[in-house]
Amino acid sequence: MAKQYWLMKSEPDVYSIDDLAREKKTYWDGVRNxxxxxxxxxxxxxxxxxxxxxxxxxxxxxxxxxxxxxxxxPDPSQFDPKDVHYDPDSKKDSPVWYLVDIQFVQKFPKLxxxxxxxxxxxxxxxxxxxxxxxxxxxxxxxxxxxxxxxLANVKD
DNA sequence: GCCAACGTTGGC
DNA sequence: GCCAACGTTGGC
Numbered sequence: 295m296a297k298q299y300w301l302m303k304s305e306p307d308v309y310s311i312d313d314l315a316r317e318k319k320t321y322w323d324g325v326r327n328x329x330x331x332x333x334x335x336x337x338x339x340x341x342x343x344x345x346x347x348x349x350x351x352x353x354x355x356x357x358x359x360x361x362x363x364x365x366x367x368p369d370p371s372q373f374d375p376k377d378v379h380y381d382p383d384s385k386k387d388s389p390v391w392y393l394v395d396i397q398f399v400q401k402f403p404k405l406x407x408x409x410x411x412x413x414x415x416x417x418x419x420x421x422x423x424x425x426x427x428x429x430x431x432x433x434x435x436x437x438x439x440x441x442x443x444x445l446a447n448v449k450d
Numbered sequence: 451g452c453c454a455a456c457g458t459t460g461g462c
Numbered sequence: 463g464c465c466a467a468c469g470t471t472g473g474c
Binding site: 451452453454455456457458459460461462 | 463464465466467468469470471472473474
């Protein structure tokens, strides 16, 4: 299986790339969208590349790189009645929500703002740039991955 | 803080 | 199964 690439959104006020850089590794809990879950549960493989995207930020944009650090497993927060992500419909023997661990790779020297991605030839198909797109876990093609690394002035 | 766009819920 | 109402996302 060839290496695949992803983009994952996080609000930096909640958990930023600096938080990830400090902790080195975290688990991506709280995703409650089926499409995003399916990518994590069915598609992600250890070692896949992840663009770490800051949403609801000033400015919003890609902040750096992480990588998938585990197979998918059930999101523990769905079983915890005290957790905001608690899902009373989910049962332990048939969990609804899955997540993966992600590991810090590098922070971009400068955040690559969303604005800088718009209008770039070769990136126009990215879900991120589609009007109204809110998916928090998205696939990125290899060519998009390489172009963005170039724009950010970093090597993989 | 506003609001457009979207996904989900629930009445019918 | 339709679709209006609602809650959420996320750029601005």
